[in-house]
Amino acid sequence: MTIPTTTTTRPTDPPGAAASTGDGRTDRTPPSPVRVWLRLYRHHLRLLRGAAIAWITGLTVVSVGVVATYEDRYATPEELALFAEMEGIPAFEAMLGRFVQLTTVEGATLSRWGMFSILAAVWGMLAGARLLRRAEERGHLELLRAGVVGPRGLTLSAIAALFTTHLCFAVAVGVSHTAAGMDTATSWALGGAAALLTATFALGGALASQLVASYRRAVGLVGSVMGVLLGLRLLAAASVTPEWVWWTTPFGWVGYLHPSDEAWATVFAAFSVLVLLLLLVVVALSQRDLTAGWLGGATDEPSRSPRPVRGHTDLATRLTAAGARTWGAIIGIVTLAFGLLSRDFSEAVADLPTMVEMGNQLGWYDIDTPEGIVAFTFALVALLLAVFAAGQAAAIREEEASWRIEHLLVRPLGRVRWLVTRIATAAIAVVLLALLGAAMVSIGSAVVGSPIAVVDALVAAVNIIPVAWLSLGIGIAVLGLAPRLTAPLTYGLVLAAYLLDFVGGLLELPEWALELSPFRQLAAVPAQSIEPLPLLVMIGVGVVAAAIGTTVFRRRDLQEA
Amino acid sequence: MSTTPVVRFTETTKRFGELTALDRLTLDVHEGEIVGLLGPNGAGKTTTLRTLLGLMQPTSGHARIMGVDAWREPVEAHRHLAYIPGDVTVWPELTGGQILDLLGATSGGYDEAYREELTERFNFDPRKKGRSYSKGNRQKVAIIAALMTRAPFLAMDEPTSGLDPLMEATFQDCLREAKARGQTILLSSHILSEVEAVCDRVAVLRQGVLVEHGTLADLRHLHATTVEATYSGQPPRLDDVAGVEDVVIANGSIRLQVQGSTDPLLKALATAEVHTLSMREPTLEELFHAYYDESTELPAGAGA
Incomplete structure (x- = not known):
C-alpha cells in the first residue's frame, strides 16, 4: 500500500486545526x-x-x-x-x-x-x-x-x-x-x-x-x-x-x-x-x-468554623443577602447623600422656576422643598430596587441553569416550596433595602437640619416597594415561561419602563403611553400623598405573575443554560 | 422481597422536539439489587435518571419510585432516595461542610457518624469553599451527601467521574456495604469494570432504546463463547456443527465462536486428538462493543 505524502487542507478548516495527511496522521504544524x-x-x-x-x-x-x-x-x-x-x-x-x-x-x-x-x-x-x-x-x-x-x-x-x-x-x-x-x-x-x-x-x-x-x-x-x-x-x-x-x-x-x-x-x-x-x-x-x-487570592484556603447551613430557607437567605449587601451599600450611599443635600438643593431650586417646572414635567414634584427632594431620591431608589428584584429573578434562574438546584429538588422539597422561599426572601430583602433607604435619608436630613420626618421617609420607602415586587413577579413569570430569557427580558423590561417614564416626559409622549410605566404610577411621596390604588394593582399584578411563573415552573422540565 | 419494585419504568418515553432521548423504556429494579445502566455518551442514561427523579416529565409512560410517580408527587417519592449527579456543581461561596449540612438538612436527616466516616474514607476536606474544589472533590461532596442519608434507594449518574482509582475502589466498597444493608441502587455508568464489579443486573441503552437487560451471566449466554484448542493429526470436522461460526484453523490450533449449547461442538472435537481446550465467555467490554457498534442494527422490537 502506498502511503500518500501530500498534505491536504480544506478551505473551511478553522485556524488552528491540524491538517490531515490523508493516512490518519495529522500535520502538527502550529x-x-x-x-x-x-x-x-x-x-x-x-x-x-x-x-x-x-x-x-x-x-x-x-x-x-x-x-x-x-x-x-x-x-x-x-x-x-x-x-x-x-x-x-x-x-x-x-x-x-x-x-x-x-x-x-x-x-x-x-x-x-x-x-x-x-x-x-x-x-x-x-x-x-x-x-x-x-x-x-x-x-x-x-x-x-x-x-x-x-x-x-x-x-x-x-x-x-x-x-x-x-x-x-x-x-x-x-x-x-x-x-x-x-x-x-x-x-x-x-x-x-x-x-x-x-x-x-x-x-x-x-x-x-x-x-x-x-x-x-x-x-x-x-x-x-x-x-x-x-x-x-x-x-x-x-x-x-x-x-x-x-x-x-x-x-x-x-x-x-x-x-x-x-x-x-x-x-x-x-x-x-x-x-x-x-x-x-x-x-x-x-x-x-x-x-x-494576586492579592493572596488562593481560593483553597480552608475556612475557619463557618456557620452551618440549616436548610433551604437558610440557603435562600444567604444567597439573597449576598446580593442585597452590595445593593444596600449603593442605596445607603445614595440616600444618605441626598439626605445631606436635601436642604441646600431645595433652597437652590427654589430660585429656579424653570427647574421646578421641568421637575413637574418629569414627575418630580415640589423639588424646591426638602420633601420634594426626598421624593426625587426615592424615585431613583425605586429604579435601583426594581433592578435588584430583577437580579433576584436572574439569580434564581442561575441556580437552575447551573443545575445546583438538582441537589435540592431530588430531596423531599417540592419545587413550589423551593421557589416560593426564594421569592419570599427576595421580597423581604426589597422591604429591608427600602427601609434602609428611609433610615439613611432621615439620618442625612437630620444632620443638616432638614425638616424631613422619619415617618415621611418611611412612607416614601413603602411607596416604592410595589414596583420592585412587580419586577420580581414578572421575573418569576419569565422564569417559568421562557427560562433562558429571565435575565435579559426582566432587566430589559425594567429599563424600558424607566426610560418610558424618564424619556417619555422629555419627548412629550401621549399620557396614555407614559401611564404604561409602573414608575409613572408612583406618587411623589412625601411631597404628595401616597396613592394606594396603583400600588395595590402593582402588587396584584406582581403576585399573579409570580403565581403563573411558579405554576409553570412546577410543570416544566428543568432547563440548563 | 417486596412485591412492588423499588423502581419501575413503564413504556417511559422522553422527547425533546424531534429527538427521542428515551424510547418506551420498560424496566424494574427490585429491592436490594444493584442495577447497572450502561450506555455510551448520549445514550439517554442521564435523561432516564432525571425522568425517574421527576426533574423531567415523561412525554408518555410512567416512572415510579416505590410505587410513587416522582413527577406527580416529588416530595413523597424523594423521601426514599438519594441521588449522585454526574456533573456536580456546588455553591461557590459555601464550604464543603456547609453543603453537606444543607443537603443533609433537606434530606430530612442523616447519619452524622457515617458522614464523618465517609469524609475520612474519601479523604475529603470539608473546610474549603465550593469554588476551590476540583471535579473529583465536587463529586465527593455528592457521594458523601447521598450515602450519609442511608436512603433505601440510591440513584447514581456516573458517580465516579473525576475520582482517582483509590477513591473508585473506596466507592465500590461503599456500594457493597450499601447492598449488604439492603439498599437498592441504580447505577448509570460507562466504566465497565465498575459495573462488572458491583452490579447484579445490567441494562444496556443505545440511542434511548433498551437493547438488552439481565444478569451478566444472561447477557453472556446470549452471545458467542470464544473457543480455542490445539490438536495434532487430522483437524476435527466442524462444518455442520450447530452454533459454530468464525472457524480459523492454522498450524495445529483452532479458534472459533459458538452460540448456544457447546455439546455438539465438544462431540465434534472429541473426534480429533485435542491437546488443550479453553472456552471463554465474552467480557463486558466485548458485549459493550457488540451493542454499541453503530453499524449494528438495533434489535427488532428493542424498546418495545
Whole structure:
C-alpha cells in the first residue's frame, strides 16, 4: 500500500486545526498565533455583544432625547436664563456633575452625563469583570489558555473586544447626537469621553479580576472604588474645594468636555489612566496562578468554623443577602447623600422656576422643598430596587441553569416550596433595602437640619416597594415561561419602563403611553400623598405573575443554560 | 422481597422536539439489587435518571419510585432516595461542610457518624469553599451527601467521574456495604469494570432504546463463547456443527465462536486428538462493543 505524502487542507478548516495527511496522521504544524488571537477576539466579542447593544441603545436614546427636546423645553430666553442659573450651584453639581454653558444644547446635554456616566461606568465594570473573572471562575478560560495564545495574549484579546464595544458606543453617541442637531465636535467629544470612561471602568473590572479570585469580589472592589470616585465628585462640587479636585475622579472629567473648555485635557487624562490600568492588568496577570488572585487570592484556603447551613430557607437567605449587601451599600450611599443635600438643593431650586417646572414635567414634584427632594431620591431608589428584584429573578434562574438546584429538588422539597422561599426572601430583602433607604435619608436630613420626618421617609420607602415586587413577579413569570430569557427580558423590561417614564416626559409622549410605566404610577411621596390604588394593582399584578411563573415552573422540565 | 419494585419504568418515553432521548423504556429494579445502566455518551442514561427523579416529565409512560410517580408527587417519592449527579456543581461561596449540612438538612436527616466516616474514607476536606474544589472533590461532596442519608434507594449518574482509582475502589466498597444493608441502587455508568464489579443486573441503552437487560451471566449466554484448542493429526470436522461460526484453523490450533449449547461442538472435537481446550465467555467490554457498534442494527422490537 502506498502511503500518500501530500498534505491536504480544506478551505473551511478553522485556524488552528491540524491538517490531515490523508493516512490518519495529522500535520502538527502550529497554527498562526495571530489567526488564533483573532478568533479569540471574535469569541469574546460574541460574549459581549448582547449586553453591549442593550447598554449602548439605552444610554444613547436617553441622551439623544435631551438634545431632541432642548428647544421645546427652553423655548424663551427667560426660560433658558433661568435654567442656566444652575451653573456653579454646588448642590446641583454635587449630584449631577460639573455644569458648563447650560445656555447651549451642548451644555445642557453634557450636564446630564454627570448621571449617565455612572450608568456607563457600571456597564464597563460588569463587562470587564464578567469577561475576565467569571469566565475564569467557570473554567472557560482554562480551555482557552491551553491553546497557542498565552495568558497575556488571551487577556489582551478580551480587552480588545471590550474596547471594540466602547468604540461602537463612541460612534453611536457621535452619530446620533450630530444627527439630532448637536454640534459635531461636541457630539464626537462626548462619544469619545463616554467610551473612554466606560473603558476605564472596564479595565478597572479587568484589573480587579486579576487582584481577587471571584467575580463577586471583583465587582465589589470596583464598585467600592466607584463609590469613592463619586464621593470625590461630591467633594469637588463643594464651594470651598479647589478646581483641581474635579480632576481626581473620572466622573469629574466629563464636566470638561465642551470643545471651548478643556476637552483635550479630558481625553489626555482618560488615555493616561487607560494605559496605566492596562499595564497594571498585564503585570498583575503575570504574577498569579490560574483561578487565584494576586492579592493572596488562593481560593483553597480552608475556612475557619463557618456557620452551618440549616436548610433551604437558610440557603435562600444567604444567597439573597449576598446580593442585597452590595445593593444596600449603593442605596445607603445614595440616600444618605441626598439626605445631606436635601436642604441646600431645595433652597437652590427654589430660585429656579424653570427647574421646578421641568421637575413637574418629569414627575418630580415640589423639588424646591426638602420633601420634594426626598421624593426625587426615592424615585431613583425605586429604579435601583426594581433592578435588584430583577437580579433576584436572574439569580434564581442561575441556580437552575447551573443545575445546583438538582441537589435540592431530588430531596423531599417540592419545587413550589423551593421557589416560593426564594421569592419570599427576595421580597423581604426589597422591604429591608427600602427601609434602609428611609433610615439613611432621615439620618442625612437630620444632620443638616432638614425638616424631613422619619415617618415621611418611611412612607416614601413603602411607596416604592410595589414596583420592585412587580419586577420580581414578572421575573418569576419569565422564569417559568421562557427560562433562558429571565435575565435579559426582566432587566430589559425594567429599563424600558424607566426610560418610558424618564424619556417619555422629555419627548412629550401621549399620557396614555407614559401611564404604561409602573414608575409613572408612583406618587411623589412625601411631597404628595401616597396613592394606594396603583400600588395595590402593582402588587396584584406582581403576585399573579409570580403565581403563573411558579405554576409553570412546577410543570416544566428543568432547563440548563 | 417486596412485591412492588423499588423502581419501575413503564413504556417511559422522553422527547425533546424531534429527538427521542428515551424510547418506551420498560424496566424494574427490585429491592436490594444493584442495577447497572450502561450506555455510551448520549445514550439517554442521564435523561432516564432525571425522568425517574421527576426533574423531567415523561412525554408518555410512567416512572415510579416505590410505587410513587416522582413527577406527580416529588416530595413523597424523594423521601426514599438519594441521588449522585454526574456533573456536580456546588455553591461557590459555601464550604464543603456547609453543603453537606444543607443537603443533609433537606434530606430530612442523616447519619452524622457515617458522614464523618465517609469524609475520612474519601479523604475529603470539608473546610474549603465550593469554588476551590476540583471535579473529583465536587463529586465527593455528592457521594458523601447521598450515602450519609442511608436512603433505601440510591440513584447514581456516573458517580465516579473525576475520582482517582483509590477513591473508585473506596466507592465500590461503599456500594457493597450499601447492598449488604439492603439498599437498592441504580447505577448509570460507562466504566465497565465498575459495573462488572458491583452490579447484579445490567441494562444496556443505545440511542434511548433498551437493547438488552439481565444478569451478566444472561447477557453472556446470549452471545458467542470464544473457543480455542490445539490438536495434532487430522483437524476435527466442524462444518455442520450447530452454533459454530468464525472457524480459523492454522498450524495445529483452532479458534472459533459458538452460540448456544457447546455439546455438539465438544462431540465434534472429541473426534480429533485435542491437546488443550479453553472456552471463554465474552467480557463486558466485548458485549459493550457488540451493542454499541453503530453499524449494528438495533434489535427488532428493542424498546418495545
